[in-house]
Amino acid sequence: MSAVAMRLDDRIADRVNLLRQGMTTWLFLLPAVIFFVGYQAYPIFRVLWISFTDYEFLTNEPARWIGFGNYAEALSDPLMWTSLWRAALFTIMFLPGTIILPLLLAILVDRVTDQRLAALYRVVLLIPAVIPSTLVFVLWKWMYNFQSGPINHFLVDTTGLFTLQNAPQWLGGTPLTLPSIAIMEVWWGLGYHTIFFLAGLAAIPKDLPEAARIDGASEWQVFWHVTRPRLAPIMMILVVLRFGTAMAVIDEYLIFGGFNRDSPTYTWTIFMYDQAFKLGLWRQGFAAAIGMIGAVGMMFVMVFLLRIFRPRG
């Protein structure tokens, strides 16, 4: 066999090996690919397609392609903008509570030197996070109840700060509804978010703050120049993740606010649900367009947040 032929054989053998390796890799990747296509890509493209049609769930007429008709209708509807703004307002109320309070708590718990006590604090903090959502909603609905809730009982019957006529109306479409839900959400996620920061704090070598203190840095300077920059990746993850979940809240609004269009809880997610499953012949094409507008808007803000909170240096 000539040298040229041997080189050719080697090259073919290499290619076959590469292909075999590639096949093996794809074989292992296949479950994830199937899952991704079936549970993520397909539904997204399906909804995208529906958003360009006049599909109504309650009729048996076939859906017709109407181009950007649904998008134009949604974008020219003041309710779309109002409902997006309401979701943003809730996010503005909620997001600081996922960073500042858990960060503060994490720093305090991190300083507890008694390991058993530190473990106890961690468990106590995590209790709300392991309560099922239904129980959390029932609990807070009772807490906030105008007539029989413990908060108003304290304000009216115990302290006499209010009367039955002017006591705060926490839920049900009043201006207090969004802050009330935000407080509930912050409480619910407190332990979960604190654990994120505790993990971040545990990854900071202890000699770094010690060295800073020896060099004369104040506790604030230690936090600002040593701790905070090293927690930036965690902050970024939390802000981006929780921004997404806060903007897309729906269960809480359905439970605490219903379908009153004047209610601050009538956000774009409720608008979408209302159109898709409640009103008329269930205009799911239009509802899909509302969803797409909300999702694309959120993605733009997420890119912006990723840039702002990106770890520097």
Next chain:
Amino acid sequence: MTIRKEQEYILQQAAREQLLLGNIDRREFLTRSLVTGLGLAGVGAVAKTGIGTAFAQDRPLTPTFYQWIQDLHPSIPAVNAKFPGVNYQIAPVEGFGIERFVAEAKNKESTWDVYVGQTPFVEMSAMIEADVIEPWDDYIPKDVLDDIIPSIREECTINGKLYGWPFLLDVIGNSWHSGVTTKAGLPDAAPATWDEYLANAKTIVDSKAAPFGATFDAHGWRSLVPMAHSMSSQVYTKEGLFDFTSDAAIEALMLMKKIMAVSHPDILLEGASDGGVNGTPDEVAFAAQRVGYFVKYFNAPLRMAQYWDDPKALHLGPLPKFANGEGSTAFWTTGSALFKHGKNKEKAAEYIKALTYDAQIWKDSIAGTASGHPGQLPPYKSIYLEWDANKPDWMPDFVSLVRGQLDRAKAITNHIFGLQQFVIGKPLWDAYLKGEETDPKAAMQKVVEAVQAEMKRGK
């Protein structure tokens, strides 16, 4: 895939039935279940091995009920016992959704044969539009059809066909806490007119017998509509929508505002309740004995009075009238719909007849049981005639009062926006109730425009 699943399901159910009836032993049951679990191959194997007789049978009658119906009416299992093999199920939907039914109908199939839980004005039009249900006319016996109280029959009929077989009747009426009214020095009787009602409510507040005089449920179909009907039941447009700008509707809105002046401040709040159904602010106030009079369907005060020191202090009566009003009210039934793609349709009719005529269910509903006191009434003339002829010792007076009102009462007209028109309209008429809009007619005109705008969306 769906057909295969259904076949597997039928086999599993049939095997279960035969086990319960003692026709097969547990070992045979397990064998069949295992074979069925093999999917289509299993189905074929079952058929080949001769134990497919179960598959050859139709599936058992499969009704689906809402959980709350079962909770409020504990005698339903006794009716089921009269139908051996009935595959009684609880609806697989949260709240009052029909999504699953519609989705199945699109594939021309139905897991269930009959749906017990349909409220005509809420969902019947939608289910017809989506081709989910078919009329009962071919299956309901003529004597039963003629026995339905005419106003109820009208409620369940669209285009001359009976799409709903009525079961549980809810009528909006007035109830009061006699402990509160007596303390306020008021007579222990139902106020005949709204003027009297308002004067009494004010007396309750002024005398400090209770912090609040009266209350209502702020959902339009539970307050605006019955109050409008008490003036006139002719408040529907040609297309079947509620005529929000009619005189009766405006009078009702103004009445609501007057009642609010003697009521609890959270009366208009939504969303603090269980899906807008239970635990509404009016119910909480009435349960806490903080209010004298209460306008709502009777099962609400009956449920709330169970929390009182003395539940016997609850008295029920008809809705008051306007001075020149018709004296009608609103009602609705929760009944049964026949799935177009279901099976066992004759059997379903037999079952629903037995269910809706069951004497024990009505006694429990009206007199109450340890598990609840729904106060829902039957839809048939003959049952009331029988009670009139031989009044049972457990029969409260309010039943005959309500029956009397039913001849004048009217259900909300069926329309695809039957319920949603009130959901869309509430924030707009609330503007008048809250004082943000001074002209009730202007507020109601905005409701009309908003409903029309929503209807214009889509095809």
